[in-house]
Amino acid sequence: MALATVPKSAAGDATISRRRAANHSRARAQAIPFLLPALGLVAIMLLVPFAVTVYQSFTSDNGITSSFIGLQNYGDLINDPSFVRSLANTFMWTIGTLILPVGVGLLVAILTNSIPGGRWLRFAFVLPYAISGASTAVIWGFILRSDGALNQAIRFFGLTPPSSGWLLEWPNNTLVMIVANTWQATGVCVILFLVGLQAIPAETLEAGSLDGASGARLFWHIVFPQLRPVMIVVIGMSIANSLRVFDLIWLLTKGGPGSVSETLAVTMYRQTFILSDYGAGAAVAVVLAIIVVASSWLYLQRQLKKG
Amino acid sequence: MNGMRISLKWAGVTAAAVTLSLALGACTPGSSSTKDAGSGSITLNGDRSDFVAAYKIAGDALSKVGGSTIDPRNVPSTENYQQVIRSSLQTNSTTDLVKWWNGYRLQDLARSGGLEDLTTQWNDAVQKGWVSPETKDSFSYDGKVYGLPLYKSYWVMFYNKKVFDKVGIKPPTTWAEFMSNNDKIKTAGVAPLFSTQEAGWTSFIWFEEILSKLDPDFYAKLMKGDAKYTDPTAQKAMAIWSDMSAKGYFTPADTAWDSEPSLFQKGTVAQVPMGTWRNGTFTSNGMTSQDYGAYVLPMVDPGAKQSVIVESGVISVAAKAPHKDQALKTMDEWLNPDVQTPWVNKIKDTSANPKVITDDPTLKSVTDQVANTKPTELNRYWEASPPALIEGGVQILASFMVNPSQSNIAPTLDKLQSLADSEWAKWKAGK
Structure with a gap:
């Protein structure tokens, strides 16, 4: 008690503060060796390739010889109608992936969480998530081709399937591929939303019910706000996944016919590995990277600030 | 003690780095x-x-x-x-x-x-x-x-003998017979000709086959950049292709390329235009010369000298x-x-x-036909022009296969010529 009443001198304060700062600096310095392997790996595996890709986008590179051409690859991309279509498809994929897997995932999680036997029902939605993208494409190829299961089923019911085919005309091909992706990607959304639903304290729901809230009102005012942290993760993941979708498109349409169903990831692959135009492919990669980083950063910054 | 712990940690980090670099080194192609x-x-x-x-x-x-x-x-x-x-x-x-x-x-x-x-x-x-x-x-x-x-490899038309026997037709010796055979096969409820753009590259097959059987010299010039895709001969070839599509001779444009051998073996499709390299797949699937044969597609003009695509x-x-x-x-x-x-x-x-004689009866029949007709040998489309022109060309032809109408011929050929102009310029500049 006596010690507490003794006034501290200004010099003493400064000494303690200096000592604390020194300790802090030493602790930080000692932490550096622990960070180095992780930093080194990020630099080697991510930053160096990115820097090389940015440089490559300023070159005319056929994989064998390379020459610096400045911004020409970017100029060519802007004037290429198939690149504009590819951007539009990427946008469609992003919107589609936000609405369908996230919306369907939320619906399935809520319904199967509240009905008896729901845990068994949700298996039907969760299991496709265990299937790889390539297998999903093969399965949906059997379904969607002109001689596939869907058209056979339509004929079985005495109807006429569309003459254009499901995978042959834009925007039908992009839309059906978004549906195929929804079938596969909904599972992870269901799992994450279930985690969120089960983390809501029963007391909160009980309090809401006692206050007279029920059904949709209980959901919108009590449940939905508490799903917010999970929603941030699910939407963030969906945005990133939609921007880098490749395997499903490549195996179902190869980005065609022509290039009508290409997204930026497919355009990047075609320019680089089919046309051997590594410079143009790198330019598409840079544009895609900027869109992915900018959209993720904007979204997360906004959401986390709100949180 | 503390210093010893730190040096041990550094040793650990160094060992991990060395291990990683060795592992990466082991992964190099060399x-x-x-x-x-x-x-x-x-x-x-x-x-x-x-x-x-x-x-x-x-x-x-x-x-x-x-x-x-x-x-x-x-x-x-x-x-x-x-x-x-x-x-x-x-x-x-x-x-x-x-x-x-x-x-x-x-x-x-x-x-x-x-x-x-x-x-x-x-x-x-x-x-x-x-x-x-x-x-x-x-x-x-x-x-x-x-x-x-x-x-x-010679590019020939493989045909299913059982389907031909059922329909009562023989391998055609003229273009008119070829078309009449297709009509009869179609009437019998079988797809006469295999065609798909699903694998990407496969979209050039019918353009190449029809054009090379219509005018081999023009085909050779077009491939070398000495003729234009918009020339009347190319327009005529596209019109023939469009007409054959309208008659329902082809399988759907999104048919899986991998399913071609099984569709052919089952008799779902009667004829398959393909290089003789595909012969190995047919034989390994158990097909014999009793099941299938091969013929060189006749010329559109009966008086013209026979040509064949080689690869x-x-x-x-x-x-x-x-x-x-x-x-x-x-x-x-x-x-x-x-x-x-x-x-x-x-x-x-x-x-x-x-001088090498093959022991395969189907291939033997192809080499005999080649020996008898001594056709003009033309390079396959895939290798006959600069790669970037071909890769872009197959995309444009794939789009045509989805809409093979007469009205889509001119826009398709315009796009092909525009691509040819830019890609030939790049090729000649050494890019």
């Missing part, structure tokens, strides 16, 4: 492609898994005539394979031999300086009568030969091959009949050596 070859073996890289056993058989035959045995590598995806070759050819990590394609695809690689000059080997083979000298251009760049033919895979020696002398010596004997006979009997295709 370790797998150059050092593992057995004594006396040379390495070969390819993209056809069904050729791996045949390379070993050819290598055994080569070693008996003074060459080396072959230790084959395989990259299953053609796209990945092309990238692997393009990057590894510039380094010492390359294999000694590489499988490639002839025509402009070979020129593309040769002008980078990545391949060894094989003119001496070619001239020796010509002197011995092991290869036709008139095919030299499709293996050359700037007057020098950079690859020897791996095989020589050759290429075997080349890397300029930086680790066992270059051994590889070159082996290439001296590649076209030797003692090597070619077991090789083509294994891959079930025809040899570029005219």
Whole structure:
């Protein structure tokens, strides 16, 4: 008690503060060796390739010889109608992936969480998530081709399937591929939303019910706000996944016919590995990277600030 | 004590870094492609898994005539394979031999300086009568030969004999008979002709077949950039293609390419236009000469001289091959009949050596037809123009297959010509 009443001198304060700062600096310095392997790996595996890709986008590179051409690859991309279509498809994929897997995932999680036997029902939605993208494409190829299961089923019911085919005309091909992706990607959304639903304290729901809230009102005012942290993760993941979708498109349409169903990831692959135009492919990669980083950063910054 | 702990940690970090660098080093292509070859073996890289056993058989035959045995590598995806070759050819990590394609695809690689000059080997083979000298251009760049033919595939129409017997038709000898056969097959409820754009490259097949049977000279000029896609002959070929589509002769444009052998075997589709390299797939599926045959598609104009599309895979020696002398010596004997006979009997295709007789009855019938009609041999579309023009061209042709109407002919040909103008300019500028 006596010690507490003794006034501290200004010099003493400064000494303690200096000592604390020194300790802090030493602790930080000692932490550096622990960070180095992780930093080194990020630099080697991510930053160096990115820097090389940015440089490559300023070159005319056929994989064998390379020459610096400045911004020409970017100029060519802007004037290429198939690149504009590819951007539009990427946008469609992003919107589609936000609405369908996230919306369907939320619906399935809520319904199967509240009905008896729901845990068994949700298996039907969760299991496709265990299937790889390539297998999903093969399965949906059997379904969607002109001689596939869907058209056979339509004929079985005495109807006429569309003459254009499901995978042959834009925007039908992009839309059906978004549906195929929804079938596969909904599972992870269901799992994450279930985690969120089960983390809501029963007391909160009980309090809401006692206050007279029920059904949709209980959901919108009590449940939905508490799903917010999970929603941030699910939407963030969906945005990133939609921007880098490749395997499903490549195996179902190869980005065609022509290039009508290409997204930026497919355009990047075609320019680089089919046309051997590594410079143009790198330019598409840079544009895609900027869109992915900018959209993720904007979204997360906004959401986390709100949180 | 504290200092000792820190130094132990540093030792741990250093050990981890060394382990990682060793692991990464072990992953480089060099370790797998150059050092593992057995004594006396040379390495070969390819993209056809069904050729791996045949390379070993050819290598055994080569070693008996003074060459080396072959230790084959395989990259299953053609796209990945092309990238692997393009990057590894510039380094010492390359294999000694590489499988490639002839025509402009070979020129593309040769002008980078990545391949060894094989003119001496070619001239020796010509002197011995092991290869036709008139095919030299499709293996050359700037007057020098950079690859020897791996095989020589003729593009023919495979037909299902059971369907033909059921419908009561025979292989056509004129274009009119071909069209009448298609009508009869269609009426019998069978798809007359296989066609798809699903695999990407397959969209050129019917454009190439119709144009080369309509006017072989024009086809050759168009492929060399000396004629235009918008010329009347190309328009006429597209009109024939459009008319055949309207008559319902073709399978849907999104038919899976992988399903072609089974559709053909089951008789769901009666005729398949394809290189004789596809013959091996049919035989390995259990089809025999009782089930299927092959004919060269007749000319549209009955008076015109017969033409046939040919395609050759290429075997080349890397300029930086680790066992270059051994590889070159082996290439001296590649076209030797003692090597070619077991090789083509294994891959079930025809040899570029005219002295090699195949033991496959369907292939024998093709070589007999070629010997009888002596057709003008034309390079396949895939290898006959600069690669970027072809890759863009197949995309445009795939779009036409989705909408093969008469009104879509002019826009399609305009796009092809515009692409040809820009890609030929780039090719000539060395880009």
